[in-house]
Amino acid sequence: MSASPGIDPLLVLADSVLTRWIETFHVPRSAVEKTFDALPFPPFAAIRRLIDAGVPGPVVAALHGAGLLKVARVNAAGRKWEPDGPDPRLLIAVRDDSGAMIDAVAIASHAPGEWSALTGAAAMLGGDAMERASEERFMRGGARLRLYDDPWAWLLAGCEGICVLDWNAAAPALRMLGESVAIVADSGAGRGVLARLTHGGLPRVVEVQVDDSSLSLAERIGRRAA
Known part of the structure; x- marks a missing residue:
């Protein structure tokens, strides 16, 4: 079968070889990976539609070649999706730093803000960009780090920045970047991003009056000298 335009056949071949290698050597797979692997790969017509919708061809080829894209009908009624449902969705798998598949995000172009996760374990898409x-x-x-509002926008942008899936988990890591990293958000979204970054992460500082009798001699001398 010949590959559709924009799809690197070598990446498709590499995915097939990797799958056979896993099956041959029985590499342990996570429950997420077993669920994800049981779903069908996108047909070339679906891949073509992704590219026609504006997703860069090399990005689609890379995700498909790495086995991180699936198309399936799932139950996406809540914040977590389940297999075997009525909703057609594009599924993007998420791996952690060790390479283990920890989550999969279900998205739809007709409702970009209505995405759902399989486990909720992934803090963001694009962790390598961070x-x-x-x-x-x-x-x-x-440095500058682009932040996208939803997974579909992140995909259309070529997966160049990040899309936060869980702010409670992602905020501490983003705060550690410090002021030398500018997080670039969509127009009008900056205030909300700042609120999410500071909520629940910065300790309150309060002052109390301390009686001299509870201080050491050195502390009392220092206070009086001041």
């Missing part, structure tokens, strides 16, 4: 921004701040003294 890591690159962290490295760049040390090497160049600063």
Whole structure:
């Protein structure tokens, strides 16, 4: 079968070889990976539609070749999706730093803001982009990290930035980037992003009056000298 335009046949072949290698050597797979692998790969017509919708061809080829794209009908009624439902969705798998598949996000072009996760374990899409921004701040003294509102926007942008899936989990890691990294959000979204970054992460600081009798001699001398 010949590949559709924009699809690198070598990536498709590499995915097939990797699948056979896993089956041959019985590499342990996570429950997420077993669920994901049981779903069908996107037909070339679906891949063509993705590219026609504006998703960069090389990005589609890379995701497909890595086995991170599926198309299936799922139950996407809530924040978590389940297999075997009425809703046609594009599924994007998420791996952690060790390479283990920990989650899969179900999205639809007709409702970009209505996405759902399989497990909810992934904090964001594009974690490697955050890591690159962290490295760049040390090497160049600063960096910019693009933040997208939803997974579909992130996919259309070529997966170049991040899309936060769980702000409670992602905020601490983003705060650690420091002020040398500028998080670039859509127009009008900056205030909300800042509120999410600071909510629940910064301790309150209060002052109390301390009686001199509870201080050590050195502390009392220092206070009186001041």
